[in-house]
Amino acid sequence: MDAELQLRLVKVGEIYSPSFPIEIVQLFSGRMEQIKKVLSIIPEKGKHAVVYGDRGVGKTSFSNIIKILTEAHSQVVRVSCNSIDSVESLWENIFAQFTIPYEVATTTVSFKPTTSVLQNEIPLSDIIGQKKITVKLILEMLPYLNRPVIIIDEFDRVDSSYFNKKLFTDLVKSISDSLPTVTLIIVGVSEDVSTLIQEHESIERNLSQIYMPTMDAEEIREIILKGEEPLGIKYNLTVVEDIIRLSSGFPHFTHSLCSNSASLAITDRTNIVSDEHFKIAVNQTINNAHESLKNGYRIATLATKANIFKEVLFAASQVTPDEYGYFQATDLSPVLEKILGKPVPLQSYLTHLGKFCVLERGEVLKAVGGKNRKKYKFKNPLMKAFVRLNRTNDKYRAELEKATLTAGGLPVEDKY
Ligand SMILES: Nc1ncnc2c1ncn2[C@@H]1O[C@H](COP(=O)(O)OP(=O)(O)OP(=O)(O)O)[C@@H](O)[C@H]1O
Ligand SMILES: [Mg+2]
Structure with a gap:
């Protein structure tokens, strides 16, 4: 790796710091x-x-x-x-x-x-x-x-x-x-x-x-774009919107997605951060996430046979909660119907929600209220963003697999 490239990669780490609080006014957004x-x-x-x-x-x-x-x-x-x-x-x-x-x-x-x-x-x-x-x-x-x-x-x-x-x-x-x-x-x-x-x-x-509160779209956009000038890169507009969406208001994920995708573009010797860089960055962001998030998600969605744990958890990450972060089981129906392409009665996913609240399923949700008034909430709000990232990653992986099969079924090795 040449010195100039290395220098630019070091700079990426100075601007985007997923695991370190901001200490410089110029790098602080919103x-x-x-x-x-x-x-x-x-x-x-x-x-x-x-x-x-x-x-x-x-x-x-x-x-x-x-x-x-x-x-x-x-x-x-x-x-x-x-x-x-x-x-x-x-x-x-x-x-x-x-x-x-x-x-x-x-x-x-x-x-x-x-x-x-x-x-x-x-x-x-x-x-x-x-x-x-x-x-x-x-x-x-x-x-x-x-x-x-x-x-x-x-x-x-x-x-x-x-x-x-x-x-x-x-x-x-x-x-x-x-x-x-x-x-x-x-x-x-x-x-x-x-x-x-x-x-x-x-x-x-x-x-x-x-x-x-969590950061709004414009505040997240500011974090992303702050890297463009000093790093000499430009994010595709779709990449900016995707990073905003997948950050879910948490700047940690913004920094991680930006750091990974900008580093990939620089290594590729291009100034454009493309959708392809972003797709790989999503995967890297998941792999680099905190163990507690990775473990919690893995245990919550573990299934030996066809099951809808992943879908139910994703639906929970999609609904708009009340001001305290709580949602009701019935809120999930329209989202699940969209995902699964068929009507989904409450009874078919209520047990899943219950299981998400116990230790054996990673305790990713917590519930309050009596039997018929139960409300749920993500125990760690960052998990909500992590669930969305995984869903997108699964989608990209499936697309890649399909493209590989169409190209003759040969396994294509990951480029990075
Ligand atoms: N206003 C901001 N502009 C740019 N980046 C930010 C901003 N606020 C936070 N970040 C980034 O988000 C991540 C989390 O920030 P920080 O550690 O300050 O959060 P926190 O609320 O103190 O977290 P915790 O609850 O774990 O103590 C860090 O990577 C930090 O650099
Ligand atoms: Mg703190």
């Missing part, structure tokens, strides 16, 4: 509405933001960009929570990242440097030293900072065995009441704010709720 909302909250006294949404919609990327956009006027830190964090360890992380000028540290806080190395900025954690982190100490330290913005990502990961949410809420309330220039931005996977922030009644007035 989300204008949510950005405006967060930026308008920061100057509001005593107000904080809670950003919530499904897994993989782009919350961490969003919080990275908010950090960059606010850094000019505020001291900003971004921390990620983990499952063994306590309120204290979370604040230890926060204070380890905040710094105050050496002058302030030595004069105002009476900080005694332990080393002779002259530092311009001293981390707050050095000033706190061995002192125990308490609400009182947090409230004492925050005023030394300049309009601090504290972004707490992956808040859904804290576990109540270690993390005292009540204590955290009380702290948010105290910060709101006594330190009006401090802004907290709490980010996490959640269907609604109350599952993310329990005990939230007392601070409801102080919280602005910002829902992060």
Whole structure:
């Protein structure tokens, strides 16, 4: 492989990063509405933001960009929570990242440097030293900072065995009441704010709720087209529309489909990303998907004899759910009828839906409600997109097989 080709392929990886959050403003697409909302909250006294949404919609990327956009006027830190964090360890992380000028540290806080190395900025954690982190100490330290913005990502990961949410809420309330220039931005996977922030009644007035939905078609289009100029490529219009459709609003799949199809075009030494490149990219995207998605789908659609598990799951991925992501069994009938080309009575697929909710079938769906009012939902929203990708891949594979047979039945080896 020549050096120029290799360089272009490396660039593909810099622009499209399916497994890595965006860290550069130029590579960030859409989300204008949510950005405006967060930026308008920061100057509001005593107000904080809670950003919530499904897994993989782009919350961490969003919080990275908010950090960059606010850094000019505020001291900003971004921390990620983990499952063994306590309120204290979370604040230890926060204070380890905040710094105050050496002058302030030595004069105002009476900080005694332990080393002779002259530092311009001293981390707050050095000033706190061995002192125990308490609400009182947090409230004492925050005023030394300049309009601090504290972004707490992956808040859904804290576990109540270690993390005292009540204590955290009380702290948010105290910060709101006594330190009006401090802004907290709490980010996490959640269907609604109350599952993310329990005990939230007392601070409801102080919280602005910002829902992060899946990305719309124009936002996804922006991600795709962002690669054209720097990579010197052009996507076929049909490819752009297909990537938008198969992303199902999840930027992870957009990045993966773009990265694979652009790399194929570059390797082919053409500047046009064609439908053929895209078809192979779909297959690669499925193969590179997270094991939990691949396993879940495999177990859900496993069948020893002719069965309609695949079709029922695909139909479930096609129906328009309610605002909480739920659909009813009867919604599937028209979709299944279209797929199978014959009327499909509810009784012929109701058991399939039930099985999708149990572990033996990968538990890809979850159900709520009583016997006659049952509603279903994809447990992992990314699975919905993965099911659609598989359906398209099956279609492409079938077309390829047919073309091979027509060409004389000789097995055609995959080009890549
Ligand atoms: N606004 C955006 N523009 C371009 N790409 C994006 C954007 N938002 C997210 N992405 C891409 O989508 C993928 C998922 O993003 P990210 O990790 O930020 O999601 P998340 O919601 O934090 O996921 P999780 O729920 O797993 O924490 C990454 O590949 C990221 O680069
Ligand atoms: Mg994240």
